[in-house]
Amino acid sequence: MEKKALGRGLATLLPVSDATAIGSAQTIHTIPLTHILPNRFQPRQTFDDQDLKGLADSIKQHGILQPVLLRRKGDGRYELIAGERRFRAAKLANLSALPAVIRHSKDEESTLFSLVENIQRADLNPIEEAKAYQRLRDEFGLTQEAVAERVGRDRASVANISRILSLPSDVQDMVASHQLTLGHAKVILGLKNAESQLSVARRILRDRLSVREAEQFIKKEDRGSHKAKPSRKTSVTADLEDRLRTRLGTKVAIRSKKQGGELILRYYADEELTRIVDVILS
Amino acid sequence: MEKKALGRGLATLLPVSDATAIGSAQTIHTIPLTHILPNRFQPRQTFDDQDLKGLADSIKQHGILQPVLLRRKGDGRYELIAGERRFRAAKLANLSALPAVIRHSKDEESTLFSLVENIQRADLNPIEEAKAYQRLRDEFGLTQEAVAERVGRDRASVANISRILSLPSDVQDMVASHQLTLGHAKVILGLKNAESQLSVARRILRDRLSVREAEQFIKKEDRGSHKAKPSRKTSVTADLEDRLRTRLGTKVAIRSKKQGGELILRYYADEELTRIVDVILS
DNA sequence: GCCGAAATGTTCCACGTGGAACATTCTTTC
């Protein structure tokens, strides 16, 4: 995945006045040489070795001052539009990557625009939406942040929706058919094993668990398989919870809020409530 | 507002075989005589008094066996399409209302259909939606239940959305402009006085209260003005809450759930949490 | 007026959503 930032080195070497290379909205990517193909239509077939060697020496000294111009091939590789000599000289200089501007064709721009519009308008199920985001990222090299800006969502939301594509396909089908919600799917992603993901998905359907119930269920499952995830609770509150749990013999949760919080004692029958109240009042 | 149901009396008197009067989807309304206008285009201008008297006697004995046919005038009144003799005889018999079938014109059906479609499709703000429901009810005599079925919502939701039309217009503007949500508006409706409704609305905007915070705030306001609404809690849980509150010196809530429930102790600082825990553990 | 049914009014809160806050990984430079 190409980076938007250059790091400090190249940025300071590029001339500010080079407007043709750095347009107002141009982003300079660093593209590995192995991903760059020569231009199929390059009329020039021979290059002077001496000339290239001189350029390579200069590059070794100063780096590449002007990004090459690339066009995306759609399979993760790029085709040179401009900068063949720089490309060859960079090889001679044993560089591994080039600064490049990726130019989209008119067709590509149109496809991008249509994709974004469809996402914003269509009543897509979460799987469709995730696939659309993936397409934006794969075909146009957009980061999650860029996708999020274009479709009007938060970056974390794009990440969350995209993650569901790593679920087993059976579970994905449940989400696509609206048997499970995105909230459920996200909870299931907390399980690492595809088998348990499918089995928990079935359990949620069978018992009609809400998202909250599913969250709790996953917590219990993780505890059972010795893969408990680190809790975000402080050790102080966890200690208090433990001691209260021992004293009262029931589930205890301490939930902090903006101002203080809530101490929650769970009871499973009216008799238990009476018992808990008696303990407190005694 | 016309009733859909007949009561037992008329229903048992109407002949089951009278298909022209009771079509498969026909609803029989009971319309006060004072709301019924004679047909402007009734060719017959004179009616035999003896004939009418005989019919009036029969009506006194048996009631009206066949509903008249009415057309809605749009101002809460109806025009007779068929049944002039029955209408006159009912007057003679001192009836106050007639069983009637309301016939919609083709134009009316088309308007109804369009209205429903627009509600289902358009991105209406809550005020617009409420007005649309009101229109369906006023112009077509639909009950909340009937509106709800047509637009695909629950009857209670239609009722709740419609209620916001009784808010002060300033508050309605806040809802229409999405400064306040429907949830906020519903909470404000719990206040009886227009002045306090507006003042609380402004408070919600100023302090960016969430719906939950607004609910709590309204509760406190009601307590302050000696207009506390009757709580839905059972006296047993209220009693337990009181005793715990006295013992622990903090807010206590008992929330029952499908299986048992939660006993919630509120704390406002870490020191208070420690104190509560100490009381329980002592 | 009484009663029962229908219709409407009202409050409270469980729900899934969306994302804040944190965790982890990747990339670039030195």
Place this chain on the structure above:
DNA sequence: GAAAGAATGTTCCACGTGGAACATTTCGGC
């Protein structure tokens, strides 16, 4: 390899929505 910043991954839960459950009013028949 270390450090810093960018990008991505992940969990937990506050939020407004929608309506369940209950309350109140209206209507019609007797």
